[in-house]
Structures are given as C-alpha cells and as structure tokens.
Amino acid sequence: MRPSLRSALAVTAVVAVSACGQFTDPAAGGGSAFPSRNLEIMAPAAAGGGWDLTARAMQAALRDDKLYDKAIEVTNVVGAGGATGLAQLLSKGQGDAHQWMVTGLVMIGATERAKNGSDLTQATPIATLTAEAEAIVVRSDSKYQNIKQLVDDFKANPTSVKWGGGSAGGSDHLVVGVLAKAAGADVKKIQYVGYSGGGETKAGVLSGDVTAGVAGVSEFKANIEAGQMRLLAVTSPKGASDAPSLKEAGYDAELMNWRGVVAGPGLSDADRTAVVALVDKLHSSPKWQETLAKQGWTDFYKKDVEARNFIANETMRISQLVKELGLS
Amino acid sequence: MDLLNGFATVLLPLNLLFAAVGVTIGTLVGVLPGIGPALTIALLLPITFNFDDPIGAFIMFAGIYYGAMYGGSTTSILLNTPGESASVATAIEGHEMAKRGRARAALATAAIGSFVAGVISTLLLAFVAKPIGELAVKFQAADYFALAVLAMVSVTALLGTSLVRGLISLVLGLFLGLVGLDSVSGQLRFTFGAPVLTEGIGITIVIVGLFAIGEVLYAASRVRNGSDEIAPLEKAPLRTGYLSREDWRRSWRPWLRGAAIGFPFGALPAGGAEVPTFLSYTFEKRRAERAGRDDFGKGAIEGVAGPEAANNASFSGVLVPLLTLGLPTSATAAVMLAAFQIFNLQPGPQLFQTSSDLVWALIASLFVGNVLLLVLNLPLIQVWVKVLEVPRPVLYSGILVLATLGVYSLSGNVLQVFLAYGIGVLGYFMRRYGFPIAPVVLGVILGPMTETQLRRALVISDGSFTAIVTRPLTLVILVLAVVSLVLPYVRRGKKLAFADED
Numbered sequence: 033m034r035p036s037l038r039s040a041l042a043v044t045a046v047v048a049v050s051a052c053g054q055f056t057d058p059a060a061g062g063g064s065a066f067p068s069r070n071l072e073i074m075a076p077a078a079a080g081g082g083w084d085l086t087a088r089a090m091q092a093a094l095r096d097d098k099l100y101d102k103a104i105e106v107t108n109v110v111g112a113g114g115a116t117g118l119a120q121l122l123s124k125g126q127g128d129a130h131q132w133m134v135t136g137l138v139m140i141g142a143t144e145r146a147k148n149g150s151d152l153t154q155a156t157p158i159a160t161l162t163a164e165a166e167a168i169v170v171r172s173d174s175k176y177q178n179i180k181q182l183v184d185d186f187k188a189n190p191t192s193v194k195w196g197g198g199s200a201g202g203s204d205h206l207v208v209g210v211l212a213k214a215a216g217a218d219v220k221k222i223q224y225v226g227y228s229g230g231g232e233t234k235a236g237v238l239s240g241d242v243t244a245g246v247a248g249v250s251e252f253k254a255n256i257e258a259g260q261m262r263l264l265a266v267t268s269p270k271g272a273s274d275a276p277s278l279k280e281a282g283y284d285a286e287l288m289n290w291r292g293v294v295a296g297p298g299l300s301d302a303d304r305t306a307v308v309a310l311v312d313k314l315h316s317s318p319k320w321q322e323t324l325a326k327q328g329w330t331d332f333y334k335k336d337v338e339a340r341n342f343i344a345n346e347t348m349r350i351s352q353l354v355k356e357l358g359l360s
Numbered sequence: 361m362d363l364l365n366g367f368a369t370v371l372l373p374l375n376l377l378f379a380a381v382g383v384t385i386g387t388l389v390g391v392l393p394g395i396g397p398a399l400t401i402a403l404l405l406p407i408t409f410n411f412d413d414p415i416g417a418f419i420m421f422a423g424i425y426y427g428a429m430y431g432g433s434t435t436s437i438l439l440n441t442p443g444e445s446a447s448v449a450t451a452i453e454g455h456e457m458a459k460r461g462r463a464r465a466a467l468a469t470a471a472i473g474s475f476v477a478g479v480i481s482t483l484l485l486a487f488v489a490k491p492i493g494e495l496a497v498k499f500q501a502a503d504y505f506a507l508a509v510l511a512m513v514s515v516t517a518l519l520g521t522s523l524v525r526g527l528i529s530l531v532l533g534l535f536l537g538l539v540g541l542d543s544v545s546g547q548l549r550f551t552f553g554a555p556v557l558t559e560g561i562g563i564t565i566v567i568v569g570l571f572a573i574g575e576v577l578y579a580a581s582r583v584r585n586g587s588d589e590i591a592p593l594e595k596a597p598l599r600t601g602y603l604s605r606e607d608w609r610r611s612w613r614p615w616l617r618g619a620a621i622g623f624p625f626g627a628l629p630a631g632g633a634e635v636p637t638f639l640s641y642t643f644e645k646r647r648a649e650r651a652g653r654d655d656f657g658k659g660a661i662e663g664v665a666g667p668e669a670a671n672n673a674s675f676s677g678v679l680v681p682l683l684t685l686g687l688p689t690s691a692t693a694a695v696m697l698a699a700f701q702i703f704n705l706q707p708g709p710q711l712f713q714t715s716s717d718l719v720w721a722l723i724a725s726l727f728v729g730n731v732l733l734l735v736l737n738l739p740l741i742q743v744w745v746k747v748l749e750v751p752r753p754v755l756y757s758g759i760l761v762l763a764t765l766g767v768y769s770l771s772g773n774v775l776q777v778f779l780a781y782g783i784g785v786l787g788y789f790m791r792r793y794g795f796p797i798a799p800v801v802l803g804v805i806l807g808p809m810t811e812t813q814l815r816r817a818l819v820i821s822d823g824s825f826t827a828i829v830t831r832p833l834t835l836v837i838l839v840l841a842v843v844s845l846v847l848p849y850v851r852r853g854k855k856l857a858f859a860d861e862d
Contacts, residue, residue, distance in 0.1 A: 078771075084402070085698075110771045113541075116555050145541075145548070146558055194820050199541070225501075225816050231688040231697070235629035238497045238685070241820055250701070254686050254708025328701070 066129035066306045070103040073293075074133040076117025078110050083134045085327065086161065086291050090134075093319040099310060113142030113202075119150045125296025129303035132158070136291040140350040141201045153347050156299040157340040159311045160292035162324065163332035165268035166207045167249040167275075169261040171237055174244075179265040179281045182244060183215045190221035196233050196242030200226040201354060203289045204233070204246040207267055209353045211278060214285035219356050237261060248289060250328055290332050290346075292339060308336045363486055366720030369415060370728050378416045379725060382423020383732050387740075389424070390431020393443040393572045393759070394564050394766025397428035398691035405699055414703035415718060419725040421699065425692055426729045429633075429671055430474055430737055437466045437664070438747050441572040441759060443766070445563050446633035446671045448801045449641040451571065452518070453656065453663025460659045463748060467741045468602035469611045469661055470668040471734055476612075477619035477669035478730035481676035484623055485683075486723050490712070493684030496627050501816035502828045506837035507628075508810040512802075514844045515638045520796035521657065529795050533803020536561050538811075556775040561783075564770060566804050569780040570797050572763040574787020576756045581788070583752060602741060611665040614644050618669025625670075626677020632690045633674040634805045638798075640666035676726065683707055683719060 071094070075087035087106045094100045109117040117133060125131035135152060143150055168179065176182040186193040190212075197204025205224055212219045225242050227233045230251035237245035238260060245252070245261075249272070255261045256274075263275040267287045271277040278285040295307055314320055315333050324331055334342050369375065385404075389395045401421050408417035432447035437454035450470065457466040484492075499507075519526025539550045540560025551557040603611065618640045625636035644662040648655065656663055681687040686708035688694035700707050705715050712719055747755065767780045790797060814828075821827030828834050 078399075078402075108772045110559065110773060110776075113559075115558070116773065119555065146555060191822055223819055223822075225819050229688075229694065231686070231694065232629065234685065235497055235499075235681070235687050236501075236816075239500045239629075241500050241816065254706040254710060257706075258709035260709060 066303045067100065067102065067310070069130055070105065071100055072105055072107060072131050074107050074109055074117055074121060074131070076109050076114035076133060076135070076139070078108060082291065083114070083136065084108060087134045089320070089323045089327070090161075090293070090314060093314050093317050093323065094310075096319045097314075097317040099313050099317060113146070114139040115142045115146035115150065118143060118152060118155070119146075121294070122150050122154055122297055125155075127298045127300070127303075128296040129299055129307050131296045132293050132307075133295075134291060135294050137203050137206075137287075137289050137346065137350065140347050141206065141354045144351045144354045145201060151347065152294070153344050154297050155294035156297060156304055156307075157336075157343045158293045158295055158304075158307055159315070159335040159339050160290050160332050160342060161315070162329040163288040163290040164248045164250065164330060165266045165272075165277075165288060166203060166246055167252050167266050167272075168207070168211075168264045169237060169245050169252050169256065170243065170264060171240065172259055172262050174262065176244070176264065177262075179276070179278070179283075182264060183211065183217070183283065186212070187215055187217045190218050191223050193244065194223045194225060194242040195244055195246060196225045196227060196236040197246035198227060198229055198233065200224065201357070202226075203248075203287070205357065206350065206353055207246050207285075207287050209357050210267075210285040210287050211283060213353075213356075214278070214283040220358065222357070288332065292334075292343070294343075304336070311335065362716060362720045363724060365717065366722075366724030367727075369717070369721040370419060370724040375416055375419050375725070376728070376732075378420040379423045379728050379732050380736070382420035383427040383729060383736055386424035386427020386429075387431040387434075387737065388427075390428035390433075390443060391435050392431075392766050393435070393441055393568045393763045394770050396432075396444050396564065396691070397425045398695050399770065400424055400428065401692060401695045401699070405695065408699065414699075414705065415721045415725075417699060417703075418696070418718070418722050419728070421696055422722065422725050423729045423732065425675055426474070426478065426672065426733050429675070430471065430733055433470045433474075433664075433668055433671075434467060434744055437470065438463055438744060439755075439759065440575050441763075442567060443564075443572075445567055445801060445805060446637055446674075448567065448571075448634075448798055449518075449637040449667035450664055450671075452641065452798055453660050456657065456659035457661065457664065458659075458748065462659060462661075463745045464602045464741055465604070465607050465661060466659075466664050467744060468738065469607065469665045471737050471741070472603070473611065473615040473618065473665045473669040474672040475730050475734040476615045477622060477671075477673040478676070478733075479727065480616070480619045481623040481626075481673035482723060482726040482730070485676040485679055485726070486720075489680050489684055492624070492627050493680050496629055496681055497685060497687075499628060499833070500831065501813050501820060502831055502834040503837060504628075505810060505813040505817055505828060506834045506841065508806055508813060510837055510841040510844065511635045511639065512806050512810065513841050515642045515802060518638060518642065518796070518798045518802060520799075522794070525795045526799050529790065529797070529799035530803045533566075533800035533805075534807040535803075536566060536800070537804045537807035556773065556779060560808075561779065561804070562770070562776075563801070563804055565767060565776060565780045566783055567801060568763050568767055569783025570787035570790070570800060572759055573781055573784025574791060574797070576760050576763075577784055577788040578791040579752060579756050581792070602738070607661055610661050614640070614662045614666035615669040617643060618666040618671075619673040621666075622670035622673030623677040626674030626689070627680040628677075629681050629685075629687050629689050632678070633671050634801075636670040636674050637667040638802060640670035672730075679722075679726075683711055683722075684709065686711075 073087045073090055075084040077083045091104045091106050094104050109120055121133045139152055170176050195208045208222055208224060209219060212222055227236055230247040233245050233247050236242045249266060252261055256263050265275050265278050265281055266272050268277055269279060269286055271280045389400045401424055411417050432442055432444045433450045436442040436447040436451035437458050440451050440455040442448045442451045454466045539557055541558055542549055621640045622636040641663055644666040645656045678690050678693050681689055682693045688697045764777055767777050817827050
C-alpha cells in the first residue's frame with residue numbers, strides 16, 4: 033500500500049504545483065529586447081480577486097488570440113493591498129519589459145499607508161484597462177429619497193450619517209471622502225464602518241447598521257432590483273438609468289475604480305513602445321472584448337503617455353485624500 | 361417537485377462525473393496543509409469559463425468543498441495536522457483516537473457524520489432558506505459582538521486541563537489576531553515595519569505553522585526517545601462496518617446535534633465553519649462531563665462526530681445568505697459568488713425565481729456530493745490508515761514538504777513561509793511545555809471578530825456602550841453568555857476550575 037500513498041501524494045503535489053503556476057524561471061533577468069522570453073504577469077493579490085481575474089483574462093487573451101508566442105504566466109503576490117507586489121516589481125523588475133503587474137486605484141492608498149518607499153508612478157505605466165463606477169445606496173425604507181437629502185443631513189450633522197463600505201482606505205471609503213470634500217462637509221468627521229467586502233456591506237445596509245452603503249455598482253444590483261435597496265447616486269461621470277451621477281446631482285466628485293497594467297521601472301523607449309503595442313493588440317482582441325462583456329467590466333482604455341498622466345494625477349489626488357481622511 | 365427536476369439534471373452522467381472529479385480533487389487538496397477549497401475553486405474558475413452550462417461547474421465546486429473538508433479531517437485525525445481552521449476541533453479527539461489504534465472508527469464517524477449532517481442541512485436549505493435568510497440579516501454589529509462573546513466564553517472547554525495554560529494560549533491567539541491592518545481605522549498594528557505583516561497573520565499560516573510544522577519539529581525532537589509510539593490499529597468490526605455497535609450508539613446523537621449547531625451558524629452573515637465546530641466540541645464535552653465520563657482528551661468518539669457534522673452542516677448554512685441575499689460569508693462562498701457572476705447569474709432575492717433550475721440543481725448536487733463522498737471515502741479509510749504505518753522520518757519530512765509548498769502557493773511569498781516556520785517553532789515549545797494548541801486558533805478567529813464588531817457597534821452608536829445592552833437581541837445573547845459561564849459551576853456545586861490545576 034505504501035506505493036499507492038506515495039503516488040497519491042505525488043499527484044497531489046503535481047496538482048498543487050501546476051495549478052498554482054508560481055514557479056518562475058530563475059534565469060529571468062532584465063535587459064533583453066522585448067519580446068524575447070516568457071512573459072510574467074503579476075497579480076498583486078490572492079487568486080480569485082479582481083486583480084487576479086484581470087491578470088488571468090490578459091493571459092487568456094494573449095494566448096488564445098496568439099499575440100505572444102512564448103509562455104505567459106500569472107503569479108500572485110499577496111500583501112499590503114498590493115504594496116508588497118509593487119515593491120517586488122520595483123526591486124526585481126528594473127528595466128525588464130517582461131515583468132508586468134496588474135494595478136489599480138486601491139494600490140495608491142495601500143502604498144501611501146504601507147510607507148515602504150514605493151510609489152506606483154515609479155513603475156512604467158503601460159495602460160489602464162477597465163473601470164467600475166461605485167454606487168451609493170440606502171435601505172428601501174430609509175427616509176432618504178435622493179442623494180441631496182442624504183448629503184444635506186450629512187453636512188448639517190456629520191455624525192448622524194453612518195457610511196458603510198469596504199475596508200478603511202479602500203475605494204468605497206475614498207468615495208465618501210471625495211463626496212464630503214465636494215459638498216463642503218467636514219472630512220474628519222466622517223463616520224465610516226469598514227466591512228471586509230461588498231457582501232458584508234450589503235448585510236450592514238440591510239440590517240440597518242449603517243445609513244448608507246458604498247460599493248461597486250454590480251454589488252448592489254440584485255438587491256436594488258428586488259426592491260430591498262434604493263440607489264441614490266453613482267460615481268461615474270454619467271448617471272445610471274435609475275439614479276444620477278454625483279456630478280449631475282451637483283457635487284464635483286468623481287471616482288472610478290480603475291484597473292490597469294504597468295511594467296518594471298526604467299524601461300527603454302524601444303521596449304516601452306513594443307509593450308504598449310502588444311497591449312494595444314490585446315485590448316482590441318476578440319477574446320478580451322468577450323471577457324469585458326462576460327465579466328461586465330467597463331472599458332477604460334488609456335495607453336502610454338495618456339495612462340502615465342492619468343496614473344500620476346490619480347496618485348496625487350488619492351494620496352492627498354488618504355492623508356485628509358487621516359489614514360496614513 | 362422543483363427538487364426532483366434538480367435531481368434529473370444532476371444525475372446526468374456528465375454531471376455525475378463532475379461531482380466525482382470535484383470530490384476527488386477536493387479530498388486531495390484537503391489533505392494538503394494550507395491549500396483549501398476557496399483557493400482550489402478560485403484556480404479552477406478560469407477553466408469553467410469554457411463550460412456551456414454553469415450547472416456542471418457548481419456541481420464540481422460543491423464536490424470540491426465537501427471533499428476538502430473531509431480530506432482536512434483525515435489529516436487532522438491521523439497526523440494531528442489540520443489544514444483548515446474548520447478541522448482543528450476534530451484534531452483534538454480524533455488524533456487521540458488514532459494514537460489508541462482507533463483511526464478507522466474516527467475516520468468512519470467523520471465520514472458518516474458528515475454525510476448525515478450534510479443531508480439534513482441540505483434539506484433545511486431546500487425548504488427553509490428564505491425565512492432563515494431574512495432572519496439572519498436582522499443581526500446587527502452589536503449582536504455579532506454578543507455572539508462572539510458567547511462563543512468565546514462557551515468554548516473554554518477547549519482550554520484543556522490547565523486553565524492557566526489554556527488562557528495563556530488563548531491570549532497568544534488574541535495577540536496574533538491583532539497584527540496587521542486595522543479594518544476600522546486603517547492603521548497598522550504590531551507590524552514592526554515589516555510589509556509581510558501588514559495584512560495580518562493569515563489563519564492558515566497559523567494553523568499550518570502550529571500544527572503541521574510544530575508537530576513535525578516535536579516528533580523530530582523525540583524520535584530517539586521513542587516514547588510517542590502509536591498503538592497498533594485495532595481490528596475493524598467487520599459486521600457493523602468500521603464502527604462497532606457501541607460507536608454507533610455514541611455517534612448518532614452528536615451527528616444530529618452537530619447538524620443543529622452548524623446550519624444556523626453557517627447561515628449568519630458573519631458565520632463560517634469554525635465557531636460551530638468549536639461549539640459542538642464544547643457541547644459534547646460538557647455532556648460527557650455531566651454524565652460523569654472523563655474520556656474527553658483521551659479519544660472520545662463524540663468529540664469527532666459532533667464537530668465533523670457541524671462542519672458539513674455549516675456549508676449548507678453558508679449557502680443560505682449566498683443564494684437568498686447574495687451575501688458570501690466564507691472565502692469559499694465569495695469565490696462561488698464570483699462564479700455566479702461570471703455565468704451572469706445574480707445571487708440575491710430573485711435568484712430562486714429567475715434561475716430556479718440552477719438553484720434546485722445546485723441543491724440536488726449537494727445531496728449527490730454527500731453520497732459520493734461517503735461512497736468514495738469509506739473504502740478509502742483502509743488506504744488512509746496505512747499512512748500510520750509509514751516510517752516516521754519519511755512521513756514527517758513529507759508533511760514538512762507539503763506544508764512548505766502549501767504556504768508558498770497560498771501567498772507566493774517566501775517570507776510567509778518563514779513566518780509559518782517561526783510559528784512552527786512556537787508550536788514546538790508549546791507542545792514541549794504542555795500548552796494546548798487549539799485555543800490559539802480560537803483566539804486568532806474570535807479576537808478580530810469580537811473587536812471589529814464591537815468597534816463597528818460603537819461607531820454606529822456614536823461611541824456609547826449602551827448600544828450593546830439596549831437591543832433586546834444583543835442583551836439576550838449576552839445573558840446567555842453569562843449563563844453558560846456560570847451555570848456549570850452552579851448546577852454541580854463544583855469547585856472552580858482553578859482548583860483543578862494539575
């Protein structure tokens with residue numbers, strides 16, 4: 033029976049190794065012209081999350097539409113809301129066009145708090161890819177019929193409104209911050225209950241723990257349709273069919289939870305142009321477009337210089353906001 | 361009759377194959393320390409994008425979950441190395457049984473108990489999901505705080521024979537739970553500037569470190585003493601299966617009680633499998649003490665039967681808020697929610713109407729998964745127990761390899777591996793000096809839950825502590841906590857546990 037146990041363990045080990053695909057080529061190093069070897073796309077978060085899904089969707093599109101002729105692997109580096117992954121890219125990916133990392137809005141606040149000296153603008157921005165608007169909801173029996181009533185009460189008596197959303201400093205918290213600033217309310221007095229994710233936020237809104245909930249629009253969709261919650265506003269530039277955007281409601285506040293891709297720092301111009309060209313092909317590939325539709329992701333494509341400017345502006349704006357919210 | 365249609369869908373040969381594949385993969389990853397069902401399902405998710413029909417994917421996922429939970433209890437029992445927090449309670453009595461040559465009975469009561477509880481809780485899911493889901497969402501932060509306090513005081517039975525040592529272990533766990541980013545204020549605590557600690561010390565890291573690595577170090581330190589010999593396997597009573605008549609008699613009530621504890625706790629939006637398994641263990645231990653028996657800690661079969669049943673029942677419970685409200689309450693549920701969304705299904709109040717075919721097929725697949733688990737795993741017990749005959753040095757080095765692999769693949773970060781080893785060294789010294797391990801796990805799970813919920817309640821009440829006594833539900837739960845703390849001593853007129861000091 034001993035051999036059967038051993039083979040069982042061996043099979044298990046193989047399943048584990050191949051399923052995780054985290055063993056990188058030790059010979060990999062920077063310097064060679066792009067594309068010359070295997071491509072590594074890092075998701076700076078655990079498997080199954082938004083960054084991981086984005087990285088794996090990129091991998092699938094590059095592979096299935098035959099845009100890259102060598103192997104493409106996805107690695108997960110977990111830690112500090114993505115700051116650990118960023119630090120790794122900055123230290124090990126110097127001048128390396130073959131090391132990409134998925135990034136997004138949340139990483140800016142995370143690096144601001146992690147204080148490990150790394151900053152998203154130090155990497156080479158390639159493109160932004162997708163974005164999701166955030167939604168502000170109340171329970172359907174709430175006295176607030178529109179966003180103005182809620183914000184008026186919030187301005188008059190900031191502590192009377194309890195906001196609920198994802199963990200402190202994440203995109204949901206930032207929404208409350210930009211709204212408070214735009215409305216002229218006291219940012220320091222925001223009463224924010226941080227939940228561990230959209231699911232818990234929903235429970236918090238439904239149980240009456242919090243006055244208003246904030247999460248990505250898709251999160252509340254079913255509850256709004258079922259009449260359990262009322263959508264007050266969305267954070268995109270344009271409103272939804274059943275609620276205005278914050279801008280349309282008269283608050284100069286806008287926040288998209290965007291995701292994009294960066295490469296190692298200090299890329300040569302030739303390498304950067306080649307990588308941008310590849311991501312351009314990826315973006316227009318049928319497989320990527322199909323994924324966008326399937327996942328319900330909104331296309332938010334900006335490339336190269338445009339992406340660099342966007343990421344630089346967001347980094348300034350969000351770092352400032354995180355400080356004002358008293359989070360760093 | 362919707363359920364019958366569900367069965368008609370699930371019993372197609374292809375779907376049965378998916379269920380069998382799921383249970384098999386699940387059992388394998390469950391045996392591996394650190395790699396749990398959530399990670400496995402997350403990794404398999406991209407493959408299922410290509411399925412035309414989401415039903416096959418969900419059937420496979422349910423199989424993976426059940427398989428992983430059973431695989432986790434197998435290693436808990438045989439090697440005292442639970443891979444998941446839900447299997448920790450099983451390890452306490454289960455491994456004692458294995459050491460006394462009763463590994464077969466322990467594995468069998470785990471398998472049959474899982475089956476019984478799985479079937480009962482799935483029936484509950486099928487028929488009372490809606491009202492339970494609506495009830496569960498009435499719980500507010502203050503109620504969860506009270507519930508966490510209740511769990512904390514009522515699981516003191518886990519503290520072992522020495523109250524002082526048990527409490528030290530518990531406090532250690534509470535401390536480990538504090539490390540990392542504070543979700544309420546966004547501040548870092550006890551990270552000492554180390555980025556590896558910012559997200560906190562994962563419960564899986566703690567379990568793999570304390571149990572798998574700590575156990576290996578301890579075994580290695582004693583290999584020349586040879587004093588930790590494991591008794592030879594007792595002969596299986598063939599006529600009654602793996603369980604003797606006596607085992608059956610002692611197991612069936614804990615199975616039912618475990619199911620009764622596991623399902624409602626799983627259904628709460630801050631549920632999961634850990635609290636009900638610990639509660640079930642405590643409950644069985646208290647009953648045994650009241651009946652004047654003192655075999656807990658020495659391989660009491662009730663201590664395996666109850667927690668295993670509670671564990672399986674809690675999964676059906678977790679599906680209640682997931683299906684009726686779209687609330688994922690465990691890591692596995694969160695990944696399943698992502699899967700629903702990929703297939704353009706929105707779990708929530710209307711899912712039972714808009715996609716009732718799928719919901720009933722999913723529920724039917726839970727039944728099928730349970731049956732398959734039993735059919736596949738009962739015969740495998742004969743194979744699993746052979747693990748105990750593997751020479752110790754080979755076995756323990758194998759565990760170390762798998763534990764390292766598990767932790768690394770979980771995080772992709774070698775620092776997490778070092779962290780797990782650091783905790784493993786701690787686990788070695790705790791064993792060496794007779795500190796119980798389970799209370800640490802309890803502290804890591806319940807500490808952050810108690811703290812977060814209390815602080816949420818305080819934010820909501822503008823900092824007033826009256827919030828935790830003005831809500832009737834909160835007050836009732838807190839009173840229950842006090843009663844469960846005091847009652848054992850009042851009723852038996854027994855001297856305080858401090859006097860039991862060894």
